Amino acid sequence: MDTSAARRNILARIRSAQGRRGAATDAERATAQEYVERHPEGPRPPLPHTRAELIARFTLEAERLSTTVAEVESLDNAPAEAARYLQSLNLSLSGDVVAWPALAHLRWADAGIQASFRKPADADLVGITGCFCATAETGSLVLLSGAETPASGALLPQTHIAIVPASRIVAAHEDAFALMRAERGELPRAVNFVSGPSRTGDIEQTIVLGAHGPYRVHVIIVRGA
Structure with a gap:
């Protein structure tokens, strides 16, 4: 069963509740990427x-x-x-x-x-x-x-x-x-x-x-x- 349409509908409703319309813009994607890149990592154990x-x-x-x-x-x-x-x-x-x-x-x-x-x-x-x-x-x-x-x-x-x-x-x-x-x-x-x-x-x-x-x-x- 393909759930892609349901996923798009759910995300569209979330965007609508946030006062945004349509698909994510390039500016919004860039903002999200910048947040991920500057967000500090939590503590991690020693790893190989x-x-x-x-x-x-x-x-x-x-x-x-x-x-x-x-x-x-x-x-x-x-x-x-x-x-x-x-x-x-x-x-x-x-x-x-x-x-x-x-x-x-x-x-x-x-x-x-x-x-x-x-x-x-x-x-x-x-x-x-x-x-x-x-x-x-x-x-x-x-x-x-x-x-x-x-x-x-x-x-x-x-x-x-x-x-x-x-x-x-x-x-x-x-x-x-x-x-x-x-x-x-x-x-x-x-x-x-x-x-x-x-x-x-x-x-x-x-x-x-x-x-x-x-x-x-x-x-x-x-x-x-």
Whole structure:
């Protein structure tokens, strides 16, 4: 379901309540950008900086969240690692696998994976996505919605496999938002921070995985990307 129209209507009502009409002007955008740039950051804990340190910290935090992590040297190796992971769990490599259209150029068939490149449906069991970036501080994946990167790829399937270029691992959430502003300007319709498998403790405070989304998350870190 496309909620873009509803989002525009909500924002239009907020602008109307503020006594403003129409879309945001260039002057208003410049004022907002200037505020963001001069607004002081809050206190932050010591965080890694080098690529090796970022990979190590991200892996540590992701595994604490029950995410499994593997590393490959190049993007071309990602399909084979995805196939290895699925086979290790006796999961199907065909029929139930859906991947981001943005990943269609990789040689999935050569790895034995028969993937569909579209938005996932409820019946799809495995979702393969990339990410906009990842945060080392919390072991989280950051996904931005779009036609080639549907958010549902990380939300509907029972098993989520994410490809993470090592160069896109940043220190913290603040760095992720700074990267969004620098590269995208405006945020997309949905920004998702995925921190391990879906879980809930609503019933007797017992943690249950997969309650509201995937109950497996496997990250493939691409060192050469």
